[in-house]
Amino acid sequence: MSRVVGVLALQGAFEAHQHVLRDLGVETVQVRTSADLELVDALVMPGGESTTMSHLLQTSGLFDAIDARLKQGMPVFGTCAGMILLAKVVLDGRSDQRSFGAIDIDVKRNAYGRQIDSFETDIALDGLVDDFHAVFIRAPQVSRIGEDVTVLARHKEDVVLARQGSVMVASFHPELTNDARIHSMFIGLLQEV
Amino acid sequence: MGQAGLVGTLIAMTTSKANSASSPMRVNRGLAEMLKGGVIMDVVNPEQAKIAEDAGATAVMALERVPADIRRDGGVARMSDPEMIEGIKAVVTIPVMAKARIGHFVEAQILEALGVDFIDESEVLTPADETHHIDKFAFTSPFVCGATNLGEALRRISEGAALIRSKGEAGTGNVVEAVRHLRSIFGDIRRITQADSAELFDWAKKLGAPLPLVQEIAETGKLQVPIFCAGGIATPADAALAMQLGAEAVFVGSGIFKSDDPSPRARAIVEATTHFRDAHVLAKVSRNLGAPMTGIGMDKINERYAERGW
Numbered sequence: 001m002s003r004v005v006g007v008l009a010l011q012g013a014f015e016a017h018q019h020v021l022r023d024l025g026v027e028t029v030q031v032r033t034s035a036d037l038e039l040v041d042a043l044v045m046p047g048g049e050s051t052t053m054s055h056l057l058q059t060s061g062l063f064d065a066i067d068a069r070l071k072q073g074m075p076v077f078g079t080c081a082g083m084i085l086l087a088k089v090v091l092d093g094r095s096d097q098r099s100f101g102a103i104d105i106d107v108k109r110n111a112y113g114r115q116i117d118s119f120e121t122d123i124a125l126d127g128l129v130d131d132f133h134a135v136f137i138r139a140p141q142v143s144r145i146g147e148d149v150t151v152l153a154r155h156k157e158d159v160v161l162a163r164q165g166s167v168m169v170a171s172f173h174p175e176l177t178n179d180a181r182i183h184s185m186f187i188g189l190l191q192e193v
Numbered sequence: 194m195g196q197a198g199l200v201g202t203l204i205a206m207t208t209s210k211a212n213s214a215s216s217p218m219r220v221n222r223g224l225a226e227m228l229k230g231g232v233i234m235d236v237v238n239p240e241q242a243k244i245a246e247d248a249g250a251t252a253v254m255a256l257e258r259v260p261a262d263i264r265r266d267g268g269v270a271r272m273s274d275p276e277m278i279e280g281i282k283a284v285v286t287i288p289v290m291a292k293a294r295i296g297h298f299v300e301a302q303i304l305e306a307l308g309v310d311f312i313d314e315s316e317v318l319t320p321a322d323e324t325h326h327i328d329k330f331a332f333t334s335p336f337v338c339g340a341t342n343l344g345e346a347l348r349r350i351s352e353g354a355a356l357i358r359s360k361g362e363a364g365t366g367n368v369v370e371a372v373r374h375l376r377s378i379f380g381d382i383r384r385i386t387q388a389d390s391a392e393l394f395d396w397a398k399k400l401g402a403p404l405p406l407v408q409e410i411a412e413t414g415k416l417q418v419p420i421f422c423a424g425g426i427a428t429p430a431d432a433a434l435a436m437q438l439g440a441e442a443v444f445v446g447s448g449i450f451k452s453d454d455p456s457p458r459a460r461a462i463v464e465a466t467t468h469f470r471d472a473h474v475l476a477k478v479s480r481n482l483g484a485p486m487t488g489i490g491m492d493k494i495n496e497r498y499a500e501r502g503w
Binding site: 010011012013014016032033047048051052059060092093094109110114115118119120137138173176177 | 220224228230231246248249287288308309311334335460468
C-alpha cells in the first residue's frame with residue numbers, strides 16, 4: 001500500500017524535506033489545513049520558527065487536528081522547530097506557545113546561542129555504520145528525556161536524535177545535507193505501524 | 194580567496210559530494226531556508242518587536258527609522274545605534290536582522306560583533322562605496338542583499354550572500370517595483386533553462402554574472418540561495434502576490450507600522466504569506482484591517498533606492 005507523507009508547510013524548510021522524501025520515492029504533500037492532513041499517513045514537522053508555526057497551528061485549526069491524529073498513533077518526525085513542537089515541555093518558549101507533548105522530552109530553545117554559534121559536525125547514528133553530517137541552526141537542546149525515549153544519536157552529551165514509539169525527533173537538519181538515511185529510518189518506522 | 198575559488202566553493206556547496214566539508218555558508222543558507230514561508234518585519238523599538246513576534250513574524254529587522262521615514266527625512270541613513278539593536282535582541286526569541294550600508298564592511302563587522310543573526314547590506318541606507326559591495330565571505334554571519342534583476346542577484350551570491358531579496362522600492366507602500374523585479378529575476382531563470390550550452394556564455398556576459406553560476410541555474414532552474422521579496426508590500430494581497438510570483442518569503446518594512454492598526458495587519462500578512470494560494474483565506478484575512486499606509490506613486494518619488502547597488 002502506498003503511503004503519503006505530509007510535510008507541515010505553515011512555514012520553514014518544508015520543501016527541503018519534500019525533496020529528500022521524493023528522492024526516496026515517497027509520495028509527499030504539503031499540509032496547511034485540516035483537509036490536507038486527512039490525505040496523509042504520516043507527518044514531518046520541519047525546521048523554521050517554532051513561535052510562528054505555533055501561532056499558525058492555532059489560526060489554521062491544525063493544532064487540534066494534528067493532536068487528534070498523534071493520539072491515534074500517526075507517525076511523526078520533527079526536526080529543530082518540529083522537535084520543539086512535539087516536546088512535552090518547552091523551556092524559554094513564549095507563554096502562549098503550545099506543544100503537542102507527543103514525546104517525553106524537555107527542550108530548551110536556541111540553547112546553543114545565536115546564528116553565529118550555529119555549527120556542523122559529524123555524529124554517530126545508532127545502527128548505522130557511517131557518521132551523519134549534522135547541521136545545527138539556532139538549535140534547541142534536549143534537557144531531559146523520559147524513560148520510554150530511545151536515544152538514537154548524541155552530540156557530545158546532548159541527545160540530538162530520539163524516538164518514542166512512532167514519534168521521532170532531531171535537533172538538527174537532516175533535510176539539508178542530501179543524505180537520506182535518517183528519513184529512511186522514519187519511513188521504516190512508518191512501515192512498522 | 195580568488196574569484197575562481199569563490200565560485201568553486203559555491204558550486205561545491207550545491208553538490209552532494211560536499212557533505213563532509215564544513216563551511217559557514219551551509220548553516221547560513223540553512224537559516225535562510227528556515228525563514229521560508231514567513232514574514233520578516235521592520236521594527237524601530239522593542240515594543241514593535243514584541244508586536245511583530247506576537248503576530249507570528251519569523252524575524253525582525255531592527256532599524257532606527259522605517260524606509261518611509263528615511264525617505265521623508267532625507268540626509269545620510271546609517272547603521273542603527275547598537276544600543277537600540279541590543280534592546281530589540283533582548284525582548285524577542287526570533288532572529289534579529291540589522292542593516293549595514295552597501296560596501297560599509299566596518300558597519301557589518303560591528304553588527305557581527307553584536308551577534309545579529311542576519312546582516313542586510315541594504316540600499317535603503319546611503320551607500321558607503323559606489324563600486325564595491327562587502328566581501329561577505331570574510332564574515333561568519335549570513336548576509337541578505339537586494340537585487341533588481343538576475344545579474345545583480347548572482348553578483349551578490351558570488352560575493353557570499355546567503356539570501357537574496359528582490360529590492361522593490363522601499364518606503365513607498367507600492368508593490369509595482371517588487372513585481373517588476375520578481376518578474377525580471379524569475380523570467381530570466383525560466384529563459385536560461387531553455388538556453389543551449391553555447392547561449393549560456395552570452396547570458397553570463399549580458400548578466401555580468403559568473404558563468405558557472407549561470408550554468409548551474411540552467412541545470413537546476415533555481416537560484417543558488419533562497420529568494421524573498423521586499424520593498425512596497427502593504428497588504429495581505431501584496432504578500433500573496435509576491436509569493437505567487439515565486440518569492441519564498443516576504444520582508445515588510447513600512448507597510449505594517451505605518452498603517453493605522455499594525456497588530457491585526459501584521460497577523461493578516463503572516464496568514465496571507467502561509468496560505469498564499471488560498472483566495473478564501475486571503476478574503477477572510479483582508480477584512481477590517483483599517484487603512485494601509487498611504488503609499489506613493491513611482492512618479493512622485495525623488496530618489497529610487499533600488500538604483501543603489503552595482
